[in-house]
Amino acid sequence: MKSKLLVLMTSLLFTFNIFAGVSVSPVQMFIENPNKQKSTTLTLESVDETEKRVFEVKVFKWTQNAQGENVLEPDNNIIINPKNFILQPNKRQAIRVGFTPSIAATLNTKTEEAWRIVIDEITPIGNQTMVKFLVNFNLPVFVGKKDDVKVNFEVQNNKLVLNNLANSHVQVTKLKILDEQKKVVFSSETMAYVLAKQKMFYDLDNVDLTNVKKYNVVLETNNSKKAIEMKLFS
Known part of the structure; x- marks a missing residue:
């Protein structure tokens, strides 16, 4: 009987720099003043791979409730380019993360705001007998001035x-x-x-x-x- 094992590697708090032949850099992103620095870039890299991988990028507003639990809500305020892409073997893909000028102007940078960029590998279609590890990166984006620890x-x-x-x-x-x-x-x-x-x-x-x-x-x-x-x- 044909079978397929798909393993989704997900973490809401941290991600590894490299997993299953794919690395990401940086693992945290910072935009101190979105009116001056409207975007930042992260890079996904295929390391010693022989097959291409297909990815989809999503954005979530990240808050925490009174119990200290993480709350993620889909948010279109952050612009992602590209949102979908193919990562070729041993190649790199740059992903730009940022704001339009109109959105940047509405942000209150006195108190830092946070988002999560989730990069999901899309389920492959093909050999139903293969064992495939699906890569998932969950990266924080912090917008606003960094304060001292208090x-x-x-x-x-x-x-x-x-x-x-x-x-x-x-x-x-x-x-x-x-x-x-x-x-x-x-x-x-x-x-x-x-x-x-x-x-x-x-x-x-x-x-x-x-x-x-x-x-x-x-x-x-x-x-x-x-x-x-x-x-x-x-």
Whole structure:
């Protein structure tokens, strides 16, 4: 019996630089002032491939709700060129991402806004017995001025809450809680984005923080040259 295995590789938060013979660069895009810089470019490259691949590009407005969950909604405000293309073996394809002048003029760059560019490989038509890995890249686009890291922490309902006070996102790479003896009582290496003025929640499970004022939080981000350590308050 003929069969076909299709595997869709998708991540809403992060993507690998290279997967299944296709690389993408950069993995994050920034437009600080869309009135001056109306576009940026990313590149998809076929690496040591023998077959062509067909791709489709979609755009989603990216926000986060009160629970810290990612919300993606289709958005036509960002212009993509091309939206559909064939990536030939061992070739490159540039994709331009940007705004029309009229849309750029409406953006409030004081608080960073975010989008997601999703590049999907289209299901191949042909040999029904083949095993095929479909490539999917999910890339963030940040529009607005980059702010310094400004966060604080609190504990609510046995959850550690990271409050992003900045006007731009924070990309958390590591986090841990230390007691007065500098012993680690909780740690997380989950990489995640916290968008401007949003929150992230960590389940403390069985961690008993009897007096939260006695604990410190150590935070590492992709922009920090060294870890940020601060008091944990209730």
